[in-house]
Amino acid sequence: MSGTGRTKGGRGRLGSVLSGLVVAVGCVLFLGGFAWGAVVYKPFTVPTDSMAPTIEPGDRVLAERIDGAEVRRGDVVIFNDKTWGDLPMVKRVVGVGGDKIACCDAGGRMTINGKAVEEPYLHSKDPASPTGFTAVVPDGELFLLGDERMGSLDSRRHLEDAGHGAVPRSAVSARLDAVAWPLPGALVGRPQSFADLPGGVSQPGPVTLVLASVALGAALILGGAAYGPVARAVGRRGEPAAPSPRVTADA
CATH class of the missing domain: 1.10.287 (Helix Hairpins)
Structure with missing residues (x-):
């Protein structure tokens, strides 16, 4: 050779x-x-338009399995609560224990402890709520709203309940990190409007690395x-x- x-x-x-x-x-x-x-994530299909335009009905999302103690304002979470029908629901956390939530100020914005909060995830022409409301969030609980404020059935509907519309942190099972379908998908960001409030905003999960x-x-x-x-x-x-x-x- x-x-x-x-x-x-x-x-x-x-x-x-x-x-x-x-x-x-x-x-x-x-x-x-x-x-x-x-291990870290569970898939979930969003059945309604209550979180539009952030998440549309039928979107397949990836939700990081977390403990309710990890939740911060601005997070989009999956939770179950008997008062709300005992079914998995997806809403955005806008208030935590001790917060006073009010709507709306002269600019149509929601206020938390007297501080107006910009909400860029809402439809641009929608007010923070079509009807005014005020609530004080009990300790250890969360106040949750849909991003589609005109029709979302959320904490505003349960203001007369014992918890004044809030749900326990223990009701939360996961926090949304990304829309996986339809492609190309999108990350669910942490709104910086809440960053200056006590506790700040949560850090994204490892979905990008996965x-x-x-x-x-x-x-x-x-x-x-x-x-x-x-x-x-x-x-x-x-x-x-x-x-x-x-x-x-x-x-």
């Missing part, structure tokens, strides 16, 4: 080993990302698997053409 043949064979074996390693790493990232996401792990893993698997066919095709193009047989005439 010539030196050139041995070199090509060595390169081919090295390439196969490296491509296999790339596929293995891709599988770890791909499957690990899915496993991580399954999705990056899955996407990178898929790319490595496809790239590693494609190496063999591509290398063989390139090798065939680089081989010298077979000589044509000579034809001789009889004497």
